[in-house]
Amino acid sequence: xxxxxxxxxxxxxxxxxxxxxxxxxxxxxxxxxxxxxxxxxxxxxxxxxxxxxxxxxxxxxxxxxxxxxxxxxxxxxxxxxxxxxxxxxxxxxxxxxxxxxxxxxxxxxxxxxxxxxxxxxxxxxxxxxxxxxxxxxxxxxxxxxxxxxxxxxxx
Amino acid sequence: xxxxxxxxxxxxxxxxxxxxxxxxxxxxxxxxxxxxxxxxxxxxxxxxxxxxxxxxxxxxxxxxxxxxxxxxxxxxxxxxxxxxxxxxxxxxxxxxxxxxxxxxxxxxxxxxxxxxxxxxxxxxxxxxxxxxxxxxxxxxxxxxxxxxxxxxxxxxxxxxxxxxxxxxxxxxxxxxxxxxxxxxxxxxxxxxxxxxxxxxxxxxxxxxxxxxxxxxxxxxxxxxxxxxxxxxxxxxxxxxxxxxxxxxxxxxxxxxxxxxxxxxxxxxxxxxxxxxxxxxxxxxxxxxxxxxxxxxxxxxxxxxxxxxxxxxxxxxxxxxxxxxxxxxxxxxxxxxxxxxxxxxxxxxxxxxxxxxxxxxxxxxxxxxxxxxxxxxxxxxxxxxxxxxxxxxxxxxxxxxxxxxxxxxxxxxxxxxxxxxxxxxxxxxxxxxxxxxxxxxxxxxxxxxxxxxxxxxxxxxxxxxxxxxxxxxxxxxxxxxxxxxxxxxxxxxxxxxxxxxxxxxxxxxxxxxxxxxxxxxxxxxxxxxxxxxxxxxxxxxxxxxxxxxxxxxxxxxxxxxxxxxxxxxxxxxxxxxxxxxxxxxxxxxxxxxxxxxxxxxxxxxxxxxxxxxxxxxxxxxxxxxxxxxxxxxxxxxxxxxxxxxxxxxxxxxxxxxxxxxxxxxxxxxxxxxxxxxxxxxxxxxxxxxxxxxxxxxxxxxxxxxxxxxxxxxxxxxxxxxxxxxxxxxxxxxxxxxxxxxxxxxxxxxxxxxxxxxxx
Numbered sequence: 003x004x005x006x007x008x009x010x011x012x013x014x015x016x017x018x019x020x021x022x023x024x025x026x027x028x029x030x031x032x033x034x035x036x037x038x039x040x041x042x043x044x045x046x047x048x049x050x051x052x053x054x055x056x057x058x059x060x061x062x063x064x065x066x067x068x069x070x071x072x073x074x075x076x077x078x079x080x081x082x083x084x085x086x087x088x089x090x091x092x093x094x095x096x097x098x099x100x101x102x103x104x105x106x107x108x109x110x111x112x113x114x115x116x117x118x119x120x121x122x123x124x125x126x127x128x129x130x131x132x133x134x135x136x137x138x139x140x141x142x143x144x145x146x147x148x149x150x151x152x153x154x155x156x157x
Numbered sequence: 158x159x160x161x162x163x164x165x166x167x168x169x170x171x172x173x174x175x176x177x178x179x180x181x182x183x184x185x186x187x188x189x190x191x192x193x194x195x196x197x198x199x200x201x202x203x204x205x206x207x208x209x210x211x212x213x214x215x216x217x218x219x220x221x222x223x224x225x226x227x228x229x230x231x232x233x234x235x236x237x238x239x240x241x242x243x244x245x246x247x248x249x250x251x252x253x254x255x256x257x258x259x260x261x262x263x264x265x266x267x268x269x270x271x272x273x274x275x276x277x278x279x280x281x282x283x284x285x286x287x288x289x290x291x292x293x294x295x296x297x298x299x300x301x302x303x304x305x306x307x308x309x310x311x312x313x314x315x316x317x318x319x320x321x322x323x324x325x326x327x328x329x330x331x332x333x334x335x336x337x338x339x340x341x342x343x344x345x346x347x348x349x350x351x352x353x354x355x356x357x358x359x360x361x362x363x364x365x366x367x368x369x370x371x372x373x374x375x376x377x378x379x380x381x382x383x384x385x386x387x388x389x390x391x392x393x394x395x396x397x398x399x400x401x402x403x404x405x406x407x408x409x410x411x412x413x414x415x416x417x418x419x420x421x422x423x424x425x426x427x428x429x430x431x432x433x434x435x436x437x438x439x440x441x442x443x444x445x446x447x448x449x450x451x452x453x454x455x456x457x458x459x460x461x462x463x464x465x466x467x468x469x470x471x472x473x474x475x476x477x478x479x480x481x482x483x484x485x486x487x488x489x490x491x492x493x494x495x496x497x498x499x500x501x502x503x504x505x506x507x508x509x510x511x512x513x514x515x516x517x518x519x520x521x522x523x524x525x526x527x528x529x530x531x532x533x534x535x536x537x538x539x540x541x542x543x544x545x546x547x548x549x550x551x552x553x554x555x556x557x558x559x560x561x562x563x564x565x566x567x568x569x570x571x572x573x574x575x576x577x578x579x580x581x582x583x584x585x586x587x588x589x590x591x592x593x594x595x596x597x598x599x600x601x602x603x604x605x606x607x608x609x610x611x612x613x614x615x616x617x618x619x620x621x622x623x624x625x626x627x628x629x630x631x632x633x634x635x636x637x638x639x640x641x642x643x644x645x646x647x648x649x650x651x652x653x654x655x656x657x658x659x660x661x662x663x664x665x666x667x668x669x670x671x672x673x674x675x676x677x678x679x680x681x682x683x684x685x686x687x688x689x690x691x692x693x694x695x696x697x698x699x700x701x702x703x704x705x706x707x708x709x710x711x712x713x714x715x716x717x718x719x720x721x722x723x724x725x726x727x728x729x730x731x732x733x734x735x736x737x738x739x740x741x742x743x744x745x746x747x748x749x750x751x752x753x754x755x756x757x758x759x760x761x762x763x764x765x766x767x768x769x770x771x772x773x774x775x776x777x778x779x780x781x782x783x784x785x786x787x788x789x790x791x792x793x794x795x796x797x798x799x800x801x802x803x804x805x806x807x808x809x810x811x812x813x814x815x816x817x818x819x820x821x822x823x824x825x826x827x828x829x830x831x832x833x834x835x836x837x838x839x840x841x842x843x844x845x846x847x848x849x850x851x852x853x854x855x856x857x858x859x860x861x862x863x864x865x866x867x868x869x870x871x872x873x874x875x876x877x878x879x880x881x882x883x884x885x886x887x888x889x890x891x892x893x894x895x896x897x898x899x900x901x902x903x904x905x906x907x908x909x910x911x912x913x914x915x
Contacts, residue, residue: 021419021436021439022438022439022442025438026438029436029437029438029441032437033394033436033437033438036388038379038382038383038386039379041383041385041511042385042511042512042514042588043510043511043512043591044591044844044845045441045590045591046591046844046845048591048844048845048846049510049845051510051511078379079377079378079379080378080379080380082379083378084378085374085378088377088378092377092378095373095377096369096373096374096377099369099370099373099811099812099815100373101228101373101376101377102227102228102229102230102560102815102816102819103227103228103510103557103558103559103560103561104228104372104373104376104377104381104557105383105509105510105511105558105559105560106510107376107377111377130853130854130858131853133853134852134853134854135852136852136853137510137845137850137852138510139508139509139510139559139560139562139823139850140228140510140560140819140823141818141819141820141821141822141823141824141825141826141851141856142819142822143822143851143853143856144818144822144856144857144858144860145815145818145819
């Protein structure tokens with residue numbers, strides 16, 4: 003039986019109808035709410051392309067059942083900042099021109115933003131550690147590290 | 158000389174034959190020219206300037222670029238080239254990319270030729286447009302064209318700027334109706350010529366700058382849509398149902414098995430099987446729940462561990478000697494010493510970050526397709542063939558997508574979507590799953606390199622042979638232009654059309670007796686196969702250069718020469734030598750004969766450095782790798798990669814640096830971790846654990862890119878040229894550090910430990 007669920011995404015409360023409580027959050031965000039930022043990369047929690055913040059914690063939305071989200075605050079890349087008010091990491095990311103294709107961007111930016119929140123002045127080693135479980139097939143790894151260090155410096 | 162040297166790309170004879178770069182001459186051999194009307198939209202004519210650019214009433218310029226930007230910044234670089242020749246601000250240029258209704262078929266990324274071929278074609282169009290506009294202005298202002306100057310789309314009298322007219326006033330919203338000389342080719346060899354002169358590089362204001370890419374800001378703010386983000390009214394979500402044993406086809410399908418999923422349906426046409434549902438997650442559930450009885454199949458593949466033994470003993474389907482001088486056998490007979498070496502390269506998956514995904518809306522009056530395939534025009538051709546509809550009724554809209562480094566699974570997913578949309582009469586979005594992407598994407602192929610060299614009594618190298626043997630790069634076509642070139646087409650009964658295609662990277666090493674060539678072996682399966690071999694980023698680079706450039710070091714060691722000195726002695730082209738010399742200089746290269754003899758042999762951690770060189774089209778590159786080898790664990794840790802890179806004219810230095818740095822990282826993964834595995838039946842690398850890719854821990858933390866300035870030379874490509882050097886540079890560095898020659902990729906700890914123990 004379909005269940006109603008209300009999700010708090012980027013500050014908006016939106017109600018969706020869910021047939022299968024095991025449906026991963028990713029499908030609710032993309033298919034029910036029409037949000038394009040989190041992307042399907044593996045569905046296995048191995049790559050990071052679907053990463054969102056759940057109460058500030060970077061979370062692989064492909065592997066989190068929508069029924070487990072409850073009232074938690076979900077933030078997507080789009081909710082991190084915008085052109086008028088960019089998140090410092092977004093500004094640094096553009097300055098460094100990090101990406102090539104950008105398919106992986108959610109994982110890197112959402113992990114990077116969370117790192118800066120808990121550790122505003124990370125060392126290079128700490129940034130590399132924070133990014134250790136992410137995949138990028140374009141090889142932007144070092145550029146992503148530079149962007150976080152730049153954002154930390156400018157904060 | 159007064160203009161940019163595009164000599165390779167200008168008419169060489171009155172017959173109108175072109176020669177581009179080092180392309181094989183047969184593509185120019187066609188005598189009869191086809192119609193200039195685009196088969197994908199006959200309103201566009203390849204011999205008309207209007208097919209390449211237009212200027213609207215506000216002076217905005219649309220550039221019709223009939224290829225794609227795989228994420229390396231071609232959108233910006235090519236816009237710079239056009240803005241430069243047209244003398245308009247970069248901000249007024251909009252690139253229309255890969256749309257089959259609005260652009261001509263200019264091929265794919267194909268050897269990173271976006272700038273060198275497509276960019277220079279569009280520059281020529283821009284120069285002609287500028288010339289026409291200045292001539293028109295001269296008439297209107299009643300002055301000589303030579304008295305006019307152009308700045309930011311405004312034409313004015315040189316000594317009276319008040320006397321002026323804008324591009325928009327002359328042409329805004331109207332067509333040029335001017336001919337260009339089209340070379341009669343579609344796809345990669347497409348090119349045009351005009352009589353309008355190009356600027357001298359010394360006049361450049363926009364080329365050579367590093368404006369930022371507009372797509373990156375969109376990506377950073379979550380605004381950039383990819384094909385999978387297209388949502389059409391009534392759209393269904395589909396998942397393809399693939400066999401777990403290669404060659405097996407669906408024998409029967411149990412419809413009851415998905416009855417409990419609302420709206421889920423099965424599409425079963427011949428051997429093509431999919432599930433669809435209005436909601437995406439329901440399509441995933443249906444895929445998991447569906448019960449299928451598959452036919453018996455015993456592919457009996459040689460496994461990935463056996464594939465090199467298979468290549469050694471398999472029947473050779475074609476042998477081609479690409480370059481030969483002297484008489485190899487005589488040279489070897491004269492030699493006092495002959496050394497030989499064999500090198501094995503594994504199978505790699507494209508393993509794109511995003512699995513294949515596309516949206517198709519096929520209706521009675523035509524098809525609209527949203528895709529990020531590398532070759533949208535060929536996708537249109539292939540869909541017309543697959544659905545048996547006219548080519549000009551298919552509109553392929555290319556969108557930015559997951560990194561497109563070769564023929565990945567995007568084109569196959571696109572064909573799947575088209576078949577499903579036609580069958581269902583609704584728009585369909587197909588999303589491949591991760592295991593499907595790794596399992597069924599076209600593969601970069603395994604090969605074995607056989608090298609030998611003859612050395613005379615003076616220590617001179619007088620004979621050299623390199624034969625690379627492996628699977629053809631075209632067991633699966635290089636594009637999806639025919640039904641037979643897609644997985645969907647093959648499942649619907651089109652026969653695989655394997656071709657023998659291979660190539661050996663050019664090098665200017667000169668030996669008295671020299672033979673360089675290749676041999677192909679047949680495909681492992683002649684039907685829809687998970688091991689379909691095709692081109693993967695730098696198709697002939699890493700697999701062959703790993704052998705040829707490591708073997709150069711073997712020869713250098715055999716004649717007691719430093720690897721850099723050795724290359725400088727035997728290379729003959731000055732730009733090759735310059736790249737080698739500069740890479741060594743930037744790396745602080747210490748001259749010595751490898752392996753180094755100054756190390757504490759009891760030490761667990763040893764360090765070494767290696768170099769590798771190549772030429773790819775007119776790009777000249779050398780890479781130095783500095784590595785640390787952990788003897789106990791077998792870990793090879795690249796600590797610093799240094800690249801000297803001569804691409805000729807540099808369009809956008811920042812973008813160029815980025816492209817080189819990123820591909821050196823990617824190349825490190827291809828060298829140290831990536832290897833596709835399979836058993837007798839099927840690919841077994843089905844996720845990011847079983848197909849390991851580079852993680853941060855193994856990324857070289859320092860990468861130094863040195864761009865060699867050569868603005869007088871025609872711009873060549875950059876998006877894959879350096880990566881092919883990483884395997885050999887690292888292999889040579891390991892030899893320098895340990896005295897042990899690694900003979901196969903990847904350099905996994907287990908393999909390295911075993912090699913060190915011997």
